[in-house]
Structure formats: structure tokens, C-alpha cells
Amino acid sequence: MSVLHIISSIDPQKGGVAQAVRTMIKELGKMGHIHEVVTIDDPALKFDSGDDFIVHKVGPGRTPWLYSLALRRWLDEHAKRFDTMIVHGLWQYHTYAVLRAWRRNNRRSRLFVMPHGMLDPYFQRASGRKLKAIRNKIVWLLNEKKIINNCDGLLFTCDMERELAKESFAGYAVKKTYVIGLGIEEAVPYNASMSKLFLGICKGLPQKTRYFLFLGRIDPKKGVDMLINAYRKLMNEYEDMPALVIAGPGLDTEYGQTIRKGIKDSEMIFFPGMLNGDAKWGALYGAELFILPSHQENFGIAIVESLACGVPVLITNKVNIWKEIASGGGGMIINDTEQDCEEALRRWMVKERSEMLIVANQARKTFLHNFSISEFTNKVLQILNKKEKGEKNA
Numbered sequence: 001m002s003v004l005h006i007i008s009s010i011d012p013q014k015g016g017v018a019q020a021v022r023t024m025i026k027e028l029g030k031m032g033h034i035h036e037v038v039t040i041d042d043p044a045l046k047f048d049s050g051d052d053f054i055v056h057k058v059g060p061g062r063t064p065w066l067y068s069l070a071l072r073r074w075l076d077e078h079a080k081r082f083d084t085m086i087v088h089g090l091w092q093y094h095t096y097a098v099l100r101a102w103r104r105n106n107r108r109s110r111l112f113v114m115p116h117g118m119l120d121p122y123f124q125r126a127s128g129r130k131l132k133a134i135r136n137k138i139v140w141l142l143n144e145k146k147i148i149n150n151c152d153g154l155l156f157t158c159d160m161e162r163e164l165a166k167e168s169f170a171g172y173a174v175k176k177t178y179v180i181g182l183g184i185e186e187a188v189p190y191n192a193s194m195s196k197l198f199l200g201i202c203k204g205l206p207q208k209t210r211y212f213l214f215l216g217r218i219d220p221k222k223g224v225d226m227l228i229n230a231y232r233k234l235m236n237e238y239e240d241m242p243a244l245v246i247a248g249p250g251l252d253t254e255y256g257q258t259i260r261k262g263i264k265d266s267e268m269i270f271f272p273g274m275l276n277g278d279a280k281w282g283a284l285y286g287a288e289l290f291i292l293p294s295h296q297e298n299f300g301i302a303i304v305e306s307l308a309c310g311v312p313v314l315i316t317n318k319v320n321i322w323k324e325i326a327s328g329g330g331g332m333i334i335n336d337t338e339q340d341c342e343e344a345l346r347r348w349m350v351k352e353r354s355e356m357l358i359v360a361n362q363a364r365k366t367f368l369h370n371f372s373i374s375e376f377t378n379k380v381l382q383i384l385n386k387k388e389k390g391e392k393n394a
Contacts, residue, residue: 001384002034004082004109006075008066008092010039010055012047013249013274015217016301017089017116020182025053027183027377033384036082038074040066040094065139066092075101084110084384086155090118090144091136099147112383113148114155117298117320119165126295128220140169149173153383157182157299160320178383182299183376184367187281187308194282201279202245202272209268210242212345213287213311215275215302216294218250223293223316223336224259228269230342235267238349242288243268247275284309288356289348294319295336307331307367312359314344321370328366331359 005025010018025035029052040059058070071094079085079101087098090113102111124133136144148154153176156162162177188194199205212231216222224246231244250256251271263269275283284290290306290313297303297319304321306313313331315322326333332347334340348356 001032001084002036002082003028003384004079004085005035005037005088006085006094006098007037007039007088008061008094009041010037010051011041011045012276016299019301020116020299021088022051023183023185023373024380026185027373028380028384029053031377031381038071038078040068040071040092061093066094068093068097072097072100076104080105080108082109084112087111087113087147087151089114089116091139095147096143099143099150111147111151112153112155113151115161115165116157117161117296119148119168120161120296120298120320121164121167122296122318124168137169140171145169145171149175152176153178155180155380155383158320158324160323161298164320178379180379180383181371181376182301182304183373184301184304184308184371185373187284187305188278190281190285190309194278195286196282197279198272198275198282198286201275202247202270202283205243205245205270210240210288211268211270211286212242212244212289212291213283213306214244214246214248214291215280215283215306216248216292216300218246218248218253218256218259220255221295222297223295223341224255226336226338226341227291227293228259228263230338230345231269232267233342234345234349237346241268241349243270245270245272245283245287247272247280247283249274280305281309284311287311289314290331291341292316292319293334293336293341304367304371307363307371310360310364312356312363314341314348316340324370325366328369329359329362330366331363 005021007021012018029035036054038056040061041057042060043057058074059068061068075097154174156179159179162179218224235241284306290311292315294316295318300319303313307330316336317333318336322333325331332344334344
């Protein structure tokens with residue numbers, strides 16, 4: 001079976017959607033399926049991701065919508081080669097181009113859309129997104145509604161994402177929905193060189209220092225400012241307060257620069273930038289607690305990677321997988337407020353070491369029970385291998 005993945009960008013710097021596509025292809029490729037990716041990335045863009053699948057870069061796109069005549073022409077010529085097409089993400093030109101090519105080919109390929117949280121009502125309701133919400137409503141009426149309601153099915157990462165998708169726009173009437181999860185590969189086994197590599201990048205963090213870890217894009221949606229404010233309030237209360245590592249891209253943005261500007265050199269807050277490979281695993285394995293106080297998060301790959309490493313997590317109930325983590329006892333769930341974040345950190349600081357180890361053990365069990373790659377792969381294979389349409393929702 002041949003599968004085409006269409007995504008606006010496969011650049012690892014763009015975050016979780018690109019990583020999710022890579023994980024999906026890696027695992028499904030083991031089953032003998034042929035996978036290719038077409039993106040609106042600039043062909044001159046180079047990134048060391050170790051991809052062993054074909055990537056067609058036909059960009060760059062123009063305008064914030066990423067309009068690309070080259071993508072349209074590529075799909076018109078090549079879409080018919082594939083048994084299945086999976087569109088990843090919404091709100092940009094690639095969805096329009098795919099729908100157009102699919103119709104021109106008389107819908108001979110099966111077409112699925114994986115929103116990756118982009119139908120979450122947060123994006124229409126957030127106070128700082130009023131203009132973008134108007135834009136999305138227009139794009140919904142002109143195109144997204146058509147591809148979502150006419151494709152062979154929507155692929156969701158969890159039940160909450162599927163339920164929230166119903167709330168964003170009038171006229172949502174998808175044919176079928178499937179909750180497939182988002183399987184995460186088993187953690188790379190730890191070795192000391194990982195920690196050494198991480199510490200070499202995270203300048204100033206002493207060896208054997210306890211630390212909390214935020215790993216993700218430095219963006220207002222992620223609640224980084226809230227985390228730092230809560231952390232700083234506790235610094236004077238506890239002599240043994242762990243350091244705080246804020247790792248990820250986005251320091252060069254206006255928000256990132258504002259965050260960084262307010263930190264004094266004397267404070268134990270570190271910004272090593274984006275971490276990949278063994279440096280990332282070294283950061284995860286060494287963390288005492290992983291923290292993501294996001295105001296909206298569809299899945300959070302780094303959250304699950306932390307669980308895989310046996311690292312407890314502190315997340316908000318705006319992360320769509322919070323129920324799975326709460327039921328597994330793999331961490332703490334809070335409201336997305338600075339006060340709740342502060343109180344949670346204070347509760348963690350008064351835990352005995354034995355209590356922390358119990359939560360760490362539950363974190364690992366939560367990963368194995370809810371997020372293993374094998375369960376995810378089996379669900380996707382069942383969908384791809386179906387020969388007939390019109391079956392009930394999975």
C-alpha cells in the first residue's frame with residue numbers, strides 16, 4: 001500500500017506535528033507500506049532528521065496561508081499514484097490543494113484528515129486570537145468544512161480531541177471519526193553520555209543538580225511566563241529548590257525575548273534552546289519533574305516521552321490527554337493558572353523522596369498502558385487496510 005502524507009512543513013523546528021508524522025511513517029513503514037511526504041517547505045531548507053522516507057519539498061509558500069502553485073501542480077500529477085492520502089493539520093493551502101486534486105481524480109484514493117488539535121475551540125475563543133479566529137471562520141466556510149465533511153474520516157489522538165472538535169464551527173458533519181492515539185516510541189535506553197551532552201549544551205547547570213524541565217516551543221500558549229512566575233515565588237521559600245530548565249525553540253520571538261530579559265543571572269533558570277537526540281533524552285532522564293502548564297495542548301509528545309523515561313509530569317487540564325495521566329497516577333493535573341502552578345510546585349517540594357519515586361514508577365506504567373507505539377500502529381493499520389467505505393466509527 002502506498003500512502004502520501006501532506007503537511008505544510010516537516011521541519012523539526014515547527015513542533016509536534018512534524019514529529020508525529022515521522023513516528024507514524026517509521027512504524028507503519030515496518031509493515032511494508034510505502035510512505036512519501038509532500039510539504040510546502042523550501043527545497044533549500046536542510047535539517048538533520050535522519051529521515052529514511054521520500055520528502056518532496058515544493059515550497060516555499062507565499063502569504064501566511066502558504067499558497068503554493070507548485071504544490072497544486074505536484075498533487076495534480078502525483079496524487080493518483082497513492083492508495084491513501086493523509087492530510088496533517090489545517091488552515092493552510094495544503095488542505096485546499098489536496099481537496100482539489102482528490103476531486104479531480106474522482107476520489108480514487110482514500111482521504112483522511114488528522115487535525116492534530118487544530119479544531120480545538122480554544123483557537124476560536126482565546127482573547128489574543130480574535131483576528132485569527134475570524135480568518136479561520138472564513139477559511140472554514142471556503143474550504144476546511146468541505147474537506148472535513150467529505151473525506152473518508154478524521155483521525156484523532158484522543159477522545160477529548162474528538163469531542164472538542166464538535167464545538168468549534170457550525171456545519172461540522174464528518175462522515176467517520178477514529179481515535180487512533182499517537183503512539184510514542186520507547187525511550188532510548190539511558191547512558192551517561194546523554195547527560196554529558198545535555199550538560200554541555202545547558203551552560204551553567206552544575207552536574208548532579210536537581211531540576212524541573214519544560215521542553216517545548218516557547219510560546220504564550222504553553223504558559224511559560226506563568227511557570228517562571230510561579231517558580232520564582234518559591235525560590236526564596238526552599239533552600240533546596242531545583243533549577244528550572246526551559247528548553248525549546250522560540251527564544252528569538254518577541255515573547256521569548258521578553259521572557260529571557262526578565263531573568264537575573266543569579267537565578268537558577270536556564271535556556272539551552274532546542275534539544276534533539278541524545279541531548280534531549282539526557283535532559284528528560286535527569287529531570288525530577290516535567291512541567292507543561294499549557295493553555296491548550298492536543299497531545300504533547302514531550303509529555304509522553306517523559307512518562308516513557310519514568311519522569312512524573314505536571315500538566316494542566318487543558319492538555320487533552322490529562323485524563324489518561326490522572327487515571328494512571330503519572331503526575332499532577334492543575335488548572336491553567338499561575339496560582340495553581342505555584343501550589344502544585346509547593347506540593348511537590350514537600351514530598352518525601354519515597355513519594356516521588358512512587359509517582360515516577362506510575363509515570364512509566366502510564367506510558368506502557370496508554371501510549372505504546374504498538375497499540376497506535378495496530379489502530380492505524382486497521383483503518384488503512386479496510387477495503388470498503390461506510391463502516392461505523394471506530
